[in-house]
Amino acid sequence: MRGVWRKAGPAAALAMLVMASGCKKQESAKGPAPKGYGAAVTEVSGGKQAGFVGSVLDQPLVVQVNDAQGNPVAGALVTFAAGGKAEVTPAEGLTGDDGQLTVACQLGGEAGRYRITATTRDKQGKAAALELDEIALGYQENLGRQLNEKYCSRCHNQESTAERVSNYDNLATKPHSFSDGAFYNAMSDADITAMIQYGGAARHQPAEMPSYGGTLNKAEVEALVAYVRAIADPPHRQKGMVYARQ
Amino acid sequence: MRKKIGEGYRALFGDSPRAFGTLGVLLLACLAVVPAKDHFREWSGYQSGYLKYIANRGDAATLKRRFEGGIHQDWLPELGVVDRCGTCHVALKEAVLAGTGPQPFRGHPVIPHNLERYGCVLCHGGQGVATTVEEAHRSSKAWEQPILPARYVEAGCGQCHQNTMTGTPELNQGRTLLAEYGCVRCHTVNVPGGGRMAASDHPPSLEHIAGKTTREWMYAWLKNPQAYAVSATMPNFQLSDDDARDITAFLVAQSTALEVAQGPAETGAAAAESGEGSSLYGESFCASCHAMQNAAGLLVGGNVGPELTRVGTKVKPEWLKAWLWNPGQWSPTTVMPHYRFDGKQIGLLARYLGSQTDSDFLAKVSLPPATAEQVAHGKKLVNERGCGSCHEMNGVKKPDNFAPDLSNVGSRSLEKIVFAPGVQEDLPSYLAAKIQHPHRFGPATKMPQFSLTAPQVDALVTALLAETDRAAGLPAALRVPGKVESDYQPAGPAGKLIADLRCFSCHAFNGRGGDMAPDLSIEGSAVQRGWLVSFLKNPNTLRPALIRRMPRFNLTDGEAQTLADYILTVYQTPAFEAGPLSAAGFTADQREHGRQLFYSKYACQACHIVDPKNDKGYVGPTLTQAGTRLNAAWIVHYLKDPQKMRPGNLEPNQHISDEDARDLAAFLMAQTKGGAQEARK
Numbered sequence: 001m002r003g004v005w006r007k008a009g010p011a012a013a014l015a016m017l018v019m020a021s022g023c024k025k026q027e028s029a030k031g032p033a034p035k036g037y038g039a040a041v042t043e044v045s046g047g048k049q050a051g052f053v054g055s056v057l058d059q060p061l062v063v064q065v066n067d068a069q070g071n072p073v074a075g076a077l078v079t080f081a082a083g084g085k086a087e088v089t090p091a092e093g094l095t096g097d098d099g100q101l102t103v104a105c106q107l108g109g110e111a112g113r114y115r116i117t118a119t120t121r122d123k124q125g126k127a128a129a130l131e132l133d134e135i136a137l138g139y140q141e142n143l144g145r146q147l148n149e150k151y152c153s154r155c156h157n158q159e160s161t162a163e164r165v166s167n168y169d170n171l172a173t174k175p176h177s178f179s180d181g182a183f184y185n186a187m188s189d190a191d192i193t194a195m196i197q198y199g200g201a202a203r204h205q206p207a208e209m210p211s212y213g214g215t216l217n218k219a220e221v222e223a224l225v226a227y228v229r230a231i232a233d234p235p236h237r238q239k240g241m242v243y244a245r246q
Numbered sequence: 247m248r249k250k251i252g253e254g255y256r257a258l259f260g261d262s263p264r265a266f267g268t269l270g271v272l273l274l275a276c277l278a279v280v281p282a283k284d285h286f287r288e289w290s291g292y293q294s295g296y297l298k299y300i301a302n303r304g305d306a307a308t309l310k311r312r313f314e315g316g317i318h319q320d321w322l323p324e325l326g327v328v329d330r331c332g333t334c335h336v337a338l339k340e341a342v343l344a345g346t347g348p349q350p351f352r353g354h355p356v357i358p359h360n361l362e363r364y365g366c367v368l369c370h371g372g373q374g375v376a377t378t379v380e381e382a383h384r385s386s387k388a389w390e391q392p393i394l395p396a397r398y399v400e401a402g403c404g405q406c407h408q409n410t411m412t413g414t415p416e417l418n419q420g421r422t423l424l425a426e427y428g429c430v431r432c433h434t435v436n437v438p439g440g441g442r443m444a445a446s447d448h449p450p451s452l453e454h455i456a457g458k459t460t461r462e463w464m465y466a467w468l469k470n471p472q473a474y475a476v477s478a479t480m481p482n483f484q485l486s487d488d489d490a491r492d493i494t495a496f497l498v499a500q501s502t503a504l505e506v507a508q509g510p511a512e513t514g515a516a517a518a519e520s521g522e523g524s525s526l527y528g529e530s531f532c533a534s535c536h537a538m539q540n541a542a543g544l545l546v547g548g549n550v551g552p553e554l555t556r557v558g559t560k561v562k563p564e565w566l567k568a569w570l571w572n573p574g575q576w577s578p579t580t581v582m583p584h585y586r587f588d589g590k591q592i593g594l595l596a597r598y599l600g601s602q603t604d605s606d607f608l609a610k611v612s613l614p615p616a617t618a619e620q621v622a623h624g625k626k627l628v629n630e631r632g633c634g635s636c637h638e639m640n641g642v643k644k645p646d647n648f649a650p651d652l653s654n655v656g657s658r659s660l661e662k663i664v665f666a667p668g669v670q671e672d673l674p675s676y677l678a679a680k681i682q683h684p685h686r687f688g689p690a691t692k693m694p695q696f697s698l699t700a701p702q703v704d705a706l707v708t709a710l711l712a713e714t715d716r717a718a719g720l721p722a723a724l725r726v727p728g729k730v731e732s733d734y735q736p737a738g739p740a741g742k743l744i745a746d747l748r749c750f751s752c753h754a755f756n757g758r759g760g761d762m763a764p765d766l767s768i769e770g771s772a773v774q775r776g777w778l779v780s781f782l783k784n785p786n787t788l789r790p791a792l793i794r795r796m797p798r799f800n801l802t803d804g805e806a807q808t809l810a811d812y813i814l815t816v817y818q819t820p821a822f823e824a825g826p827l828s829a830a831g832f833t834a835d836q837r838e839h840g841r842q843l844f845y846s847k848y849a850c851q852a853c854h855i856v857d858p859k860n861d862k863g864y865v866g867p868t869l870t871q872a873g874t875r876l877n878a879a880w881i882v883h884y885l886k887d888p889q890k891m892r893p894g895n896l897e898p899n900q901h902i903s904d905e906d907a908r909d910l911a912a913f914l915m916a917q918t919k920g921g922a923q924e925a926r927k
Contacts, residue, residue, distance in 0.1 A: 052416070054397035056700040109396055110349075139399050140355040146415040151896060154865050155852070162546050170862035171852055199900070201847075208852035214899030215889060219356045220412065222344075226355070 035075030072099020111138030144227025369402030404712025420709025495616030496624025509571030523598025740812030840913025
């Protein structure tokens with residue numbers, strides 16, 4: 001038995017080597033061949049978007065590959081990896097003449113944050129990566145977003161659209177954008193709820209923030225709080241009781 | 247070997263005490279099998295996982311006390327629901343765990359329903375009696391209704407709720423799209439409890455189309471409606487050149503001439519300056535209903551009427567003038583009001599709209615004169631494609647049930663579905679693919695290609711998934727019917743005016759009409775006559791930030807007075823008398839207190855302008871002439887409950903006390919000076 005093994009050994013090793021090299025060949029054949037090499041990936045647009053769970057984000061993700069001097073590189077290969085069950089299509093591609101690549105992103109089926117990593121390699125094979133966070137809103141947070149569009153965004157959103165002129169500039173004290181994590185993360189759920197229900201005066205903020213407790217029901221107020229928590233930047237972390245004993 | 251077995255037997259069963267002992271141990275082992283089997287069940291792992299998960303929390307003791315092991319079952323016989331979901335989803339009723347942490351340990355977010363009364367599967371789908379993850383969530387041959395994916399979860403609400411709710415934005419949008427895109431003109435969707443979904447689009451009648459546009463335009467439009475108007479809801483039927491040619495041949499052949507009264511002669515329009523037509527378009531607030539692409543390529547304007555970016559390429563000038571003079575002559579059911587334009591205005595608008603052209607659109611179209619065969623073939627195609635489901639044509643009957651009935655599409659059996667290659671084999675993916683790319687399902691598919699965005703498709707799928715067998719079988723007491731439009735008809739000469747001006751297109755009165763502008767059912771209690779008459783004559787705007795505004799109809803004094811008197815007499819609220827409170831009855835102290843309330847306690851200046859020099863807010867209407875516009879009693883009642891007086895209004899209900907409301911009214915009734923000019927700044 002041992003004799004047979006000794007005879008077949010080199011042949012088997014050779015076969016394994018062939019197989020391994022075959023695999024390697026397949027891997028390198030996957031995806032388009034890069035025509036240029038960059039040293040860094042930067043975000044042009046599309047990061048920190050919020051969308052309904054499982055939906056395709058409204059805006060595409062646009063990334064740009066630059067060389068060491070910061071000039072855009074055409075034809076560089078960018079590979080996208082998505083955390084969770086988010087999907088990026090196409091998952092890899094070559095940058096255009098302006099050094100940019102545009103891809104669509106579909107969020108996974110569970111609410112939360114999804115991290116998309118865009119990677120490019122320079123000539124030596126050294127990787128440069130860019131991380132983009134996208135936010136999937138669950139039912140409650142999505143409802144909060146709709147309520148925000150109707151009731152809150154006229155003052156809390158600085159941007160005007162064709163259909164809605166922002167009232168932000170007309171207010172004596174400027175309201176905080178809901179994504180302003182530095183401000184809202186320091187407030188408890190109870191404080192935000194009280195501000196919505198009883199108005200700014202309830203928490204030593206200006207009376208220009210009116211009380212919505214008579215207009216929105218409890219579920220709607222909770223939805224708004226959930227939305228503010230979901231889109232906070234920097235992200236909001238549950239505080240207090242959760243890790244008390246650790 | 248044999249010897250060894252013999253020795254073993256003797257060691258265990260050699261004498262009766264040994265045999266008794268051994269059998270006893272065996273029996274105990276057998277008895278232990280049942281609890282051991284239970285212990286290794288999937289759900290049991292989740293329950294111990296939950297206890298580990300909460301162990302680090304400060305409130306662990308409370309949570310642990312409320313936790314009960316074992317299988318949880320909710321049985322709701324009248325709904326046909328048996329739910330064991332709570333076996334793994336142990337923290338559903340824990341408010342502190344709502345929306346945080348991993349599944350299955352999350353609490354349920356606050357909803358208006360009691361979980362114990364409705365169970366889980368009624369809304370979420372899935373197999374309630376199952377106690378394994380796989381069986382409860384996913385579909386199998388024995389169970390075809392898997393859990394609704396999170397993005398379509400509002401479909402669960404739609405099984406009982408036919409009404410529009412704030413809690414279901416996706417479902418509302420989906421149902422609106424089913425009506426707006428005319429899906430329900432070809433597909434029947436019966437509503438549980440009787441009736442069927444109705445379309446809300448206005449596909450034009452084609453009986454007189456030859457008087458309106460050219461055959462070349464029809465051809466280019468049929469080939470690609472969205473090339474003419476980005477916002478067009480008409481789908482692309484992907485017709486071949488010959489088919490499109492033959493359909494236009496038939497449309498021209500069936501068209502009959504329509505005798506319409508011509509408007510006044512065009513005077514002075516030709517000599518006008520070039521910008522005047524565009525100003526008149528703006529002043530008449532055509533953009534409230536019609537969109538146009540601006541220089542940046544963005545659509546600006548409403549979506550009630552068709553987009554007008556390239557209208558000059560489409561319509562014949564004589565038709566346009568006759569239409570602007572009185573649209574009702576051409577189409578009695580149109581939602582476009584009858585503006586009282588004079589000859590010059592019609593000339594100006596017609597010239598301005600006629601200049602909105604796109605030479606590329608018809609550049610490649612040249613059609614030879616139609617032959618009889620082409621007309622006959624065109625008619626055959628029109629019948630095959632179901633054009634009559636939406637459009638009226640001479641000699642074409644509206645087909646019945648042209649497309650499959652979608653009343654129970656949310657419960658459609660997967661066995662009955664033929665999936666296109668590359669489509670994931672579940673119902674939501676099938677519906678989404680069918681809506682987005684009908685032609686992937688084979689060349690025989692009659693469904694045309696709609697141009698919908700991905701969120702629109704998701705919303706449509708949500709609305710369709712709500713149409714289930716279960717919905718049809720639920721007890722009638724659970725059903726919340728949708729809003730049924732009343733057939734209210736105002737009477738007399740004012741009623742005729744309201745119909746002629748198509749007030750119902752934007753305003754609702756007594757349960758009938760649109761929601762673009764305020765509901766006027768109790769407007770007579772709110773405003774003063776002098777203001778109303780002048781507003782009807784010249785609707786200077788109350789909300790400068792709005793794009794969609796009330797147009798100026800060029801009413802005569804008599805017409806404006808007739809309308810105002812009717813509104814003031816008929817559209818009154820029974821809730822209060824307008825008389826007792828008058829501006830003269832307020833004291834100076836009350837006015838001053840009201841001013842303080844306005845500027846400090848309620849900070850109304852954040853949204854309203856009273857003093858045009860200092861106030862800036864423009865979310866709500868300007869109040870510079872509130873004293874000449876509004877009734878004092880209305881102000882008091884409105885401030886106390888804005889949504890009751892104007893449903894859907896943005897102004898929050900701040901639970902203002904009687905005294906505060908009276909003093910605010912005193913302050914506002916003193917605002918009589920500022921005119922619209924000042925407010926506009």
